[in-house]
């Protein structure tokens with residue numbers, strides 16, 4: 684297999700073949716997902732919740748995200764790695780966006796960046812694209828705007844579906860190579876997917892988008908707390924890891940670990 688490039692994702696859309704995307708924040712998950720053939724890995728700012736222990740994505744910093752981005756890009760052979768621009772690192776101006784994204788490309792060795800926002804962020808997307816930095820946009824429910832949007836709510840219901848399409852067309856026009864649609868009605872996502880040339884990546888956006896993304900710690904059951912309705916859990920890694928730790932503890936306490944085969948004489 685070769686390195687995944689943006690034009691491959693475009694070809695998949697044209698052939699009507701849906702593709703998967705997962706978040707990754709470290710070496711092992713990156714290596715495992717790369718080997719499993721996941722074509723696109725996202726170093727999401729959901730690392731705020733899933734690595735750093737914050738309760739929202741807002742507090743995570745560029746430096747915190749860069750450390751994780753470097754770990755993921757060092758660990759893949761084929762996957763295209765997209766890095767999320769954190770809250771506060773691109774909103775002020777197109778210049779701020781280019782400066783931040785340049786760090787992700789140069790220091791993080793990312794292959795593309797992602798930012799949250801529709802038509803109001805078209806100037807940022809244009810400036811990044813002009814600088815040679817591929818951009819994935821993210822519209823619908825955008826977690827960095829949680830406070831402005833009034834909490835976790837399904838977007839693009841009823842007449843708001845037209846606004847979702849306007850945002851999608853604007854980010855495509857500005858040069859985005861793909862767009863994430865988060866927590867929008869399946870009907871609105873289907874319409875946007877049909878109207879756009881570029882691939883749509885759904886999360887809580889129904890079955891008709893060109894690609895699907897999940898947060899890996901949710902889909903693998905590392906997160907044992909409450910998860911959103913749109914998450915499907917494909918494994919119970921949290922339980923498996925907890926069981927391993929309990930067994931290790933029991934064997935240390937019972938003096939059955941280490942055995943002779945683990946000891947030097």
Ligand code: KIV
Pocket residue numbers: 706725726727728729730767821863886896897898
């Ligand atoms: O940070 C993240 O995990 C994301 C995906 C849910 C798209 O932005």
Ligand code: NA
Pocket residue numbers: 727728729740767
């Ligand atoms: Na994100």
